[in-house]
Amino acid sequence: MNMVEANNLMAAGLRGELRLREPMARHTSWRAGGAAERAYFPADLDDLAAFLRALPAEEMVHMTGLGSNLLVRDGGLRGTVIFTHWALRGVGLESPGGIRAEAGVASPKIARFAALNELAGAEFLAGIPGTVGGALAMNAGCYGGETWEIVAEVTTIDRSGSPRKRTRDDYEIAYRHVRLKSEGRSDEVGRKAEEWFVAATFRLRHGPGAESRGKITELLKRRIATQPLGEPNAGSVFRNPEGDYAARLIEACGLKGRVIGGAQISEKHANFIVNIGRARAADIEALIRLAEGTVKEKFGVALEREVRIVGDA
Ligand SMILES: Cc1cc2nc3c(=O)[nH]c(=O)nc-3n(C[C@H](O)[C@H](O)[C@H](O)COP(=O)(O)OP(=O)(O)OC[C@H]3O[C@@H](n4cnc5c(N)ncnc54)[C@H](O)[C@@H]3O)c2cc1C
Numbered sequence: 001m002n003m004v005e006a007n008n009l010m011a012a013g014l015r016g017e018l019r020l021r022e023p024m025a026r027h028t029s030w031r032a033g034g035a036a037e038r039a040y041f042p043a044d045l046d047d048l049a050a051f052l053r054a055l056p057a058e059e060m061v062h063m064t065g066l067g068s069n070l071l072v073r074d075g076g077l078r079g080t081v082i083f084t085h086w087a088l089r090g091v092g093l094e095s096p097g098g099i100r101a102e103a104g105v106a107s108p109k110i111a112r113f114a115a116l117n118e119l120a121g122a123e124f125l126a127g128i129p130g131t132v133g134g135a136l137a138m139n140a141g142c143y144g145g146e147t148w149e150i151v152a153e154v155t156t157i158d159r160s161g162s163p164r165k166r167t168r169d170d171y172e173i174a175y176r177h178v179r180l181k182s183e184g185r186s187d188e189v190g191r192k193a194e195e196w197f198v199a200a201t202f203r204l205r206h207g208p209g210a211e212s213r214g215k216i217t218e219l220l221k222r223r224i225a226t227q228p229l230g231e232p233n234a235g236s237v238f239r240n241p242e243g244d245y246a247a248r249l250i251e252a253c254g255l256k257g258r259v260i261g262g263a264q265i266s267e268k269h270a271n272f273i274v275n276i277g278r279a280r281a282a283d284i285e286a287l288i289r290l291a292e293g294t295v296k297e298k299f300g301v302a303l304e305r306e307v308r309i310v311g312d313a
Contacts, residue, residue: 001037001038001055001056001059001080005056008054009051009054009055012050012051012054013050014043014047014050014051014054015043015044015047016040016041016042016043016047016048016051016087017040017041018038018039018040019038019039019040019041020037020038021035021036021037021076022035022036022038022039022081023035024036024067024070024072024076024077024081024311025072027039027064027066027067027081027083028067028068028070028071028072028234029066029067029068029070029129029232029233029234029235030067030070030071030232030233030234030273030275030279030281030284031232031275031279032071032232032262032263032275032279032280032281032283032284033071033072033073033074033076033280033281033311034072034073034074034075034076034077034281034311034312035076035077036062036072036076036077036079036080036081037076037077037078037079037080038079038080038081039080039081039082039083040080040081040082040083041082041083041086041087042082042083042084042086042087042088043087044087044088045087045088045102045157045163045198047087048082048087048088048157048161048198049157049161049162049163050161051082052157052158052159052160052161053159053160053161055080055159057159059079059080060078060079060080061079061080061082061159061194061196062077062079062080062081062082062310063082063084063133063137063196063197064081064082064083064084065083065084065085065103065104065130065131065132065133065134066085066106066129066130066131066134068128068129068130068134068234068235069130069134069138069140069234069235069306069307069308070234070307070308070310071234071281071284071285071307071308071309071310072281072310072311073281073282073285073309073310073311073312073313074280074281074282074311074313075311075312075313076311076312077310077311077312078311078312082196083104084102084103084104084131084133084198085104085105085106085131086104087104088102088103088104088105088133088198088199089102089104089105090102090105090199091105091109091110091113093117094201097119097203097204097205097206098152098201098202098203098204099113099114099117099119099122099201099202099204100199100200100201100202101113101132101199101200101202102132102198102199103131103132103133103136103196103197103198103199103200104131104132104133105131105132106129106130106131106132107125107126107128107129107130107131107132107134107135107140108125108126108127108128108129110122110125110132110202111123111124111125111126111212111216112126112216114202114204114212115209115212115213115216116209117209118206118207118208118209119204119205119206119207119212120204120205120206120207120208120211120212121145121150121204121205121207122145122150122202122204122212123145123212123215123216123219124141124142124143124144124145124146124219125140125145125147126216126219126220127142127143127219127220127223128140128141128142128235129235132197132199132200133196133197133198135147136148136151136154136178136197136200137178137197138176138178138306139173139174139175139176139177139178140176141176142219143219143222146175148168148171148173148178150202150203150204151168151200151201151202151203152167152201152202152203153165153166153167153200153201154166154167154197154199154200154201155197155198155199155200156195156196156197156198157195157196157198158194158195158196159194163198164195166180170182175239176239176306180195226268226269227268227269227272228266228267228268228269228272228274231266231274231275231276232274232275232279233266233272233273233274233275234273234307235272235306235307236271236272236306236307237271237272237273237288237291237305237306237307238250238271238291238292238303238304238305238306239303239304239305239306241301241303241304244301245271246270246271246295246303247269247270247271248270249295249298249299249301249303250265250270250271250291250294250295251270252298252299253291253294253295253298253299255270255290255291255294256270258287258290259276260283260286260287260290261279261280261282261283261286262275262276262277262278262279262280262283263275263276263279263280263283263284263286263287264276264287265287265291273287273288281311282313285309288305288307288309291303
């Protein structure tokens, strides 16, 4: 985007906040990485729609939640990062047994809100420190629960700014994988068609709130016991391969505790990489590659990344 286009954007009557060279280390749970060329914090859904409409067609867009599954390389991110969690924060009941939440709501809030309203089935979201949008994009899950198992409907938005309702049938959904079935068509600048989540309706079953609260407490206790929550991290770095655990394989390679620069393969959980002080994204990525290479060499298993790595080295 050139200066004229940037000025036009700001003259478009937008009510959100546009920042230049925004350090993404402030917005990712790894607390590492480069800056986004531009970052936009919409004021609300209408403002987000107006911003998307006003963007030059070739501008890259990175819709972002709480950055809890994201590594931005040290060279930074071209284009505009849009943050949902400042604005898209609405959550409410929808009868019967439904909760409608906007994309920027924190996933643990859905778990608590459901329990408060005697709705069961969303407890697992208590342990996932991202937004509803991120959980939809990742099909986030744990302890036997997965986001899309409880989704009845989502609302999406594209560059035209018009909201669209979609159901599970519109998506290809698997373990930590979600893709629009119609994806693959390209827009006029040759980019894959883009559509982002702005809200979801969760369909839950009625169940005693006390039982849900008990499950949430239990789940959080287990996390505190097994995960390095005191150090910046992005959860599991790799998906678990069929019938095995990435952590077991990494540990069996003798990599637990391995340090590169300011990053370390966690001593507590080998599928976590922690920032032990001023880690660069390159340190984290080097450990990711080391784990991939060593596990492949020793066990013939190609680890697949769960974390998303974006930007320029
Ligand atoms: C301590 C810890 C524990 C974790 N435990 C788990 C776990 O048990 N299970 C699990 O699945 N994950 C876990 N995670 C990973 C992470 O929390 C989840 O993937 C979460 O759903 C990401 O949400 P986010 O808002 O932070 O997304 P971001 O990290 O901001 O983004 C992740 C991806 O989603 C896309 N995205 C974000 N918002 C939208 C939107 N509105 N529309 C379209 N795309 C969007 C982004 O473009 C990006 O590709 C853990 C992370 C941490 C730090």
